[in-house]
Amino acid sequence: MSILVNSLAFAFYMLAAVLSRPKPALVLGHAEGETSGATQRSERWSTWVMALAWIAQTITFAMVLHGELQPHFGFAQALSVTFWLVAAVYWVESLYYPLQMLRSWICLLAAISILLSWVFPGGFTPPYGAGPTFALHWAMGIAAYGLFGAAVLHGILLWTAERSLHRRKGAVSGVSRSLPLLTLEKLTYRLAAVGFVLLTASLIFAATFSEELFGKPFEFNHQAVFGIAAWLIFAVLMVGRVFLGWRGTRALAWLFGGTVLLMLTYVGSRFVLQVILHR
Template sequence: MILASDSPVGLLLSAATALAYAVPALGARAMGGESARRVLLIAWVLHGLLLGWNLLNDAPRFGFAQALSITVWLALTVYAVESQLYPQMRARWALAGFGTVAIVLAQVFPGTPLPHTSSVLLPLHWALGIAAYGMFAAAVAHGWLMTRAEQQMRTASQAGEGGVPLLTLERLMFRFVGAGFVLLTLTLIAGAFFGEHIYGSNDLGWRWDHKRTFTVLSWLTFAALLIGRWRLGWRGRRAVRVLYIGAALLLLGYVGSRFVLEVLLGRSA
């Protein structure tokens, strides 16, 4: 089995990060909120160090698992900021669980070597795409929190998700959808107009493959969600369902396509 990192430092960082995520994922309630938050912060720091170590390596690799890993880290970054503004927001165990899975996947499936190109647009193109993934992941997390809060209100089990007002969660969700939509639009524009310059080959420019088809479909879904919110007042479960559909299409766009290529077909492109 080829691991993402054969170096002792990389393996140690991966093991420490996965363990740090697993602790609050499995025992958040037993630990208490403050202790779980501190351990999750340690895991987030270790995760960031691991990402930097892998990307700055002599032979960096990237694939579907690495994209998921960065997406989870970005979602945790958003949560770390929001938890300072809304201490009542509680999604630690779920985010920690996703973090554990992402670290393990990234270690087992190392991806493929990054293409050699002199274009400075390639890192920008990838950064825009991954940032869009992170914003939509944060939106999905807020949609899940909003749905759970609504269910708790209906059953009168709690007044809401950790005391965070339902309208606040909804407003935050749409803000992340809007930010993700802008980033995804820029990613598509870069791929459409600068594909040849980014990848250095006409064959790797814009073409209608599975990745781009699913990505455009997700863009259209998110556009419909934002227009529906603006013109038709979409909210609640309807808005969350559309968000989930768009996120699933976006996930199939890169992560799904790369998973099929790397794992099922054993190809690099």
């Protein structure tokens, strides 16, 4: 049953990615109005197909939480949950802002994460990780991953639009036609700010309840070092944004750098252990 539902999620995400691909302004042999109508129909279909994919993926996670499936915990599963959350954030935002340009990428990344979870199933959750303390720590960490992931996708869109704007010497880009750059910038760093709060709570939680979470006292291993380094980079970004007015490439560089370090904290280390060291 779980394989079927997960397969449906993968298929729907891929279909939504195809349906939501950017369309040219004009198609040879068709009038502009006809092309616009076809684009709108494709976007409506991709909206519903993406919703079906997200629901199917949610059902899979619910089966794990209710004990119908034995939980697996690896880098691919973390990525899958992360992009599931990114898709949820996108859905909430799309109710208020035109963000169709992100849909194809989000669906494609979500589908790839599901595929990776099949190829690299990971290990079972250890007995001490089954309690509510571990669940809360895990939820905060994954939520931070998802919010920073969504912020990075917004940041890439913002960086692309700004480059296009400068390269064309003030010409309006495709992104800024549908969503003002200032609004996109605010969305990007609001997501990063909420992610920073959750990351802070997760790190404090891990240090305080280390024995209950991991079965041993807190220690400065590679995961702790990467996590604290990522937190420091995000802290500098928050200070720079609020007090120094950082914008543009400088702020995005700190956002991207911090997210890379955050990914190395768990996903990167688990990838090395599972795929390279086979542990």
